[in-house]
Amino acid sequence: MASEKTPNLGLNQIDRTSPKTTYFDLEKYLDQNWRAVDDFAGDVNDGVNAIKKRLDTTDRKAVTLEPGVQMVHAEKASPFSLTGLNGRTLVNLLGRWGNLSSLTGITPYQSVIELDTSNKGIMPNSLKVTIKSGYTVGVGFYSAFKFLAGKYYVAIARVKVGNSTNAGISAPDIQEGTTVTDKSRFNTSWFRVAPTSDVTSNIDLRIQGAEGQYSYFEAMRIYEISATEYTALATMTDDQIDTKYPYVDSVMPVRNPYAIRYGENLLPSFYEWNLHANVIALEPYKLQLKATAGEQGSSVIFPCAPNTNYKISGTFPIGTYVRVVFYDVNGSVISDLFSTTIKTPVNCYRMGIVFLNNNAEGAKGTFVFENIMLNIGSGPKPFKTREDSMLALQTDLYADPVTGANADTVFERDGQYFKSKKWQGLTLDGNRAWVLGDAAASAGVRQVKVVGLAAGALAASGIGTKFDGKLLPQGSTGNTADTNAVNAGGDVYIAIPLADSGWADSYFPTSDDIKAYFYGYKAYDANTITPAQAQAATTATWTGTGTKYWVQRVGAANYTQSAPQTSYAGYTPYQLVYQLATPTVEPIVSEGQLAFNEGDNQVEVGTGIVLREKAKLYQETDTKRWNINNGSPGGYQESLLNYRVDKFFGIYRNSRPEKWMLYPNTTTTAGALAQKEGSNFEATAVYTVSYFAFMPSPKSAFSGSYAANEKTLLSDLVESVQQANTRLSVVENKKADKDSPVWITPTLLNGWVASGQITPQYRRVGDKVQIRMRVQSGAIGSAIFKLPLEYRPNQYTVLSIQSYSGTQDVLAVLIIDTNGNVIPSAGSNNQVNIFVEFVLS
Incomplete structure (x- = not known):
């Protein structure tokens, strides 16, 4: 009988039936067995160490999610932890001219130019340039762009050849751009230039061929870049350049970035x-x-x-x-x-x-x-429904537009996202406290200002844009037309040319005049010229005498006889971005938690997501269907959302997801459309919408990591539970405060004392503040008490109240200002009765 082996370790056993067992083989029965035991122990130890490492040692794998669509392989199903997301700012030196949505400012040369909505790439339309009879070259051009010495520029456009020989962009006598011959799609034409002296040139959109031939252009932009980026252009492909420097209107940061991991089933419902x-x-x-x-x-x-x-x-x-x-x-x-x-x-x-x-x-x-x-x-x-995972951040992230320095950054703390904020953006409209500036009027220019608007600003750091998209570079506080200035005190100055305002040099505009201008209106004398003449005029239209009317600066020449108090559709207010002298930290609105499935994941990084916008609903009279974002001509404009919709991400009724019929972004001029049958609609509910918008913006990579073993997963789970419980307790406390708000007794000021049995008190209920009291003896016009910060309105609030003189009721008025002062401005101080409620908005 042959020697047997043990079943698990394979150790040699002595065959006791053989006479040979009288000879004990040390090699076979001891050394080989001990080596087998040792090999087994080593394997066990390696396995135990591997398990120990997975259970006792945290292990994270770093990953960078680049803009666009990519595949990410994850070792384990685990959440993504964000460690870095930086801002970026692109400043299109052509303003909004490059979107080529209007023929204004485009000069034809040996050509016929027109807008085309059927041949387009990423823009709503393209510019079609057709060669005129008798020529072989046709051009549409931007006049007199100035390239400055010592700076570096890249100029880019997207070009599709129609039936001409080729097409491209150039700055004549300075630099020719790359030539496009492809007739099937839009391609990139570009050039770079680093002038050693200031030089002015037209920017040509040029085609070559025969008379009657044509090509298409879209998304024209010129950016100032750093020397390093300028050098790197030489090694990049046309498509890489187009991707790195996407088209933007005027000034644009990284706006509303998101990272989405699509479900294992990639098909939408x-x-x-x-x-x-x-x-x-x-x-x-x-x-x-x-x-x-x-x-x-x-x-x-x-x-x-x-x-x-x-x-x-x-x-x-x-x-x-x-x-x-x-x-x-x-x-x-x-x-x-x-x-x-x-x-x-x-x-x-x-x-x-x-x-x-x-x-x-x-x-x-x-x-x-x-x-x-x-x-x-x-x-x-195996079949699964699509379940996406997404991290969306509703915020603007800026950086120095040339060097990328001083970038806004996003970080996570205790489960909430915050921004290290180094830049501030402002809308400059008629709601600001405009006054005449410090500088005297000069030929055709008036300087205006808002005191202290840019609090905390770094002096001379402003980048402005005009209502027409033209850039307003940082100037002095003097009178150079179409410049901005920001000083260390936070005062904002804008120099307005006469052609835009209509104000004669001899006229000193009032605060209301200036506000009307920033609402988008131009002053004129209705006794001498028509609204259309006033809108087009480049000389003074108002000298201070006559009958003052105001005409819309943009679009149709609509006019008003009274000082404008609001803006109008089609007008884009002035914008200003400036750097903060001292960075601040602020929480940002976020939604979702990005997580990876085990194995391959399809992930997309982009910008332009809008979260939980309140929907404006419209019901059709014939079909009774409800509409969101129906931009059909002559149709349901009241249902439009704030931005043109590329795709709906979620529609919610009272914060709960709801199914609507969704139509693609080509359905109407407003993009995607959502509809719902009237029988399934709840009239008293609040409907909100999350969607991806057509919002050209630079993109930024999401840097982070994910758990690569069980120990890290467990640690992440424990931390997430702790953070969730903390946030939940805060929400519960807030809800308890809302459900059972406590009346607070204030300290009365300025001689005011309680009158009668009604104790002076106030409380907050949700977004409303209630005040109840009967007081006397103080001076009318002086504050009764002061509301704390979280109880103050953000706008001047005027309310009607009652007072009693001792013999009769006297009508009274209560003012609550943004500093929290509660002031009776009229009535009798013999007895003031206050039972009011106002909304914190």
């Missing part, structure tokens, strides 16, 4: 699809087509990663098929295929999925698609 008229979404992932002919398709388009494998699976009825369409960054079709196994092209940016019935005999009938799954990889996975 059928409620978000563009459905054929014969199709009904029975459930989120159940679609019914009652076909009356062949190839009646329903489709959806969504982000994807380039050069990546995807797989579609689910229940597809016989007689149907799937079409997959690939799109580039411009939205142009790259290619398509008819397969459920997918490999995206290298330049793919979005992917479209179309479900259709066959175009053949028997194509008519009822077809049901159900439980459709699209996952990363070449093999199918």
